[in-house]
Amino acid sequence: MNTEPLVLITGGGGSLGAELTLLLSGMGRKVRVFDLPGLDYDLLEETAGIEVFPGDITDRASLSEAAADVDSVIHLAALLPPATEEDWTRTEAVNVGGTGSLLDAVRQRNSEAHFIFSSSVAAYGDTTDENEPLTVEREFRPNDFYSRSKALAEKLVVESGLPYTVLRISGIAIPAFLEPPAVWPFMRDQRMEFVCRGDVVAALFHSVGNGEARGRVFNVAGGPTWQMLGHQYVEALFELMGVLPEEARYMDQPGWFDWYQTSDSQAALDFQQTSFQDFLIMVKKAVEELLG
Amino acid sequence: MSKGLVNLDLIIEGCRRTIEELKKMEGGDLSEELQTLERMEGELEGLKDKFFMKTVAAVPATKTCVDEVEKVNQALAGNKDNPAALKQKLNNVTDAVEVLLSKAQMRGTTLT
Numbered sequence: 254m255n256t257e258p259l260v261l262i263t264g265g266g267g268s269l270g271a272e273l274t275l276l277l278s279g280m281g282r283k284v285r286v287f288d289l290p291g292l293d294y295d296l297l298e299e300t301a302g303i304e305v306f307p308g309d310i311t312d313r314a315s316l317s318e319a320a321a322d323v324d325s326v327i328h329l330a331a332l333l334p335p336a337t338e339e340d341w342t343r344t345e346a347v348n349v350g351g352t353g354s355l356l357d358a359v360r361q362r363n364s365e366a367h368f369i370f371s372s373s374v375a376a377y378g379d380t381t382d383e384n385e386p387l388t389v390e391r392e393f394r395p396n397d398f399y400s401r402s403k404a405l406a407e408k409l410v411v412e413s414g415l416p417y418t419v420l421r422i423s424g425i426a427i428p429a430f431l432e433p434p435a436v437w438p439f440m441r442d443q444r445m446e447f448v449c450r451g452d453v454v455a456a457l458f459h460s461v462g463n464g465e466a467r468g469r470v471f472n473v474a475g476g477p478t479w480q481m482l483g484h485q486y487v488e489a490l491f492e493l494m495g496v497l498p499e500e501a502r503y504m505d506q507p508g509w510f511d512w513y514q515t516s517d518s519q520a521a522l523d524f525q526q527t528s529f530q531d532f533l534i535m536v537k538k539a540v541e542e543l544l545g
Numbered sequence: 546m547s548k549g550l551v552n553l554d555l556i557i558e559g560c561r562r563t564i565e566e567l568k569k570m571e572g573g574d575l576s577e578e579l580q581t582l583e584r585m586e587g588e589l590e591g592l593k594d595k596f597f598m599k600t601v602a603a604v605p606a607t608k609t610c611v612d613e614v615e616k617v618n619q620a621l622a623g624n625k626d627n628p629a630a631l632k633q634k635l636n637n638v639t640d641a642v643e644v645l646l647s648k649a650q651m652r653g654t655t656l657t
Contacts, residue, residue: 429652429654430602430651431651431652431653431654432596432597432651432652432653432654433596433653433654434653434654494599494600494601494602495547495599495600495601495602495604496547496596496599496600496601497547497599500599540601540602543602543648544601544602544605545605
């Protein structure tokens with residue numbers, strides 16, 4: 254029987270999950286990664302203290318096995334846009350049903366396990382009528398399949414009876430030379446506040462074993478330096494890539510991004526380590542490396 | 546139009562001239578290189594809609610292709626190269642185009 258604290262990370266095979274897994278493992282935590290079969294687990298499997306458990310979040314039997322002996326759960330596994338918008342039945346099965354099944358499995362194994370859930374600011378819906386940065390008290394008005402699934406899943410977590418921490422994560426900016434979305438998920442002049450991937454990893458990492466974070470919901474966004482209008486973000490990024498601003502395509506209806514009140518989150522989780530300027534410097538470096 | 550896309554047009558046009566000249570040639574076993582170039586012409590057309598081609602990173606990759614295609618076409622026009630030398634220049638073109646095709650497959654980002 255395992256006596257060392259074990260963290261289960263669903264979706265641990267994805268880019269965010271893998272980075273978090275390696276960080277936790279590097280800090281001496283035992284980690285069990287639960288994600289779909291067929292992913293590239295080579296690096297994780299080679300790392301001491303990491304166990305890979307291939308499975309499907311919609312398979313209750315494998316969830317029950319995966320939940321054995323866990324002390325903390327970080328639930329990242331989810332269907333994301335644009336796939337979510339194609340099929341509500343599938344989205345509900347994975348994002349809502351999968352969360353419910355995981356909660357059941359964990360409760361049966363350890364009713365004191367700390368359940369950390371990656372929710373999304375998407376659940377707020379269209380907030381363009383707001384005048385202040387959103388607090389976590391803002392009601393949900395989901396306006397698409399993804400936002401609806403996150404709102405429903407979060408409710409399950411909060412009502413589960415397990416000690417929980419909910420992180421409502423904003424759009425994740427990856428400091429690399431990557432192809433952007435064909436259409437940016439916001440209007441040209443919409444308020445938006447993304448967050449660097451490393452800071453999201455930090456927020457999740459600092460949630461583990463954090464008594465101050467138990468029973469609480471947090472907005473996870475970049476902070477004041479990341480608060481801007483959509484076109485300002487895109488134009489800053491495009492300038493580094495040498496792409497003309499007129500190449501950008503924006504939504505013609507509001508997306509679900511806005512500005513967020515994160516001072517409470519930062520106080521509890523100490524995750525805002527990357528300013529928007531820091532992020533641009535990292536992207537610039539990635540472009541320069543490509544140019545040789 | 547971005548510099549990358551301008552260069553891409555030059556590469557495609559240059560490859561077409563090369564293909565035309567190779568088809569007129571008698572003797573010399575360059576059929577494999579001809580086939581490769583014909584395939585690549587189609588793949589290069591497909592790059593026109595790629596985001597990568599609008600970025601500054603496309604400039605060095607396409608410039609190399611432009612230069613290598615130009616060297617081949619000058620050799621074909623001058624008819625001075627022996628078959629081995631011509632084959633090497635053609636391989637330089639296809640190598641450069643393969644690099645461009647690979648780089649243009651930029652990994653995408655998921656925001657949420």
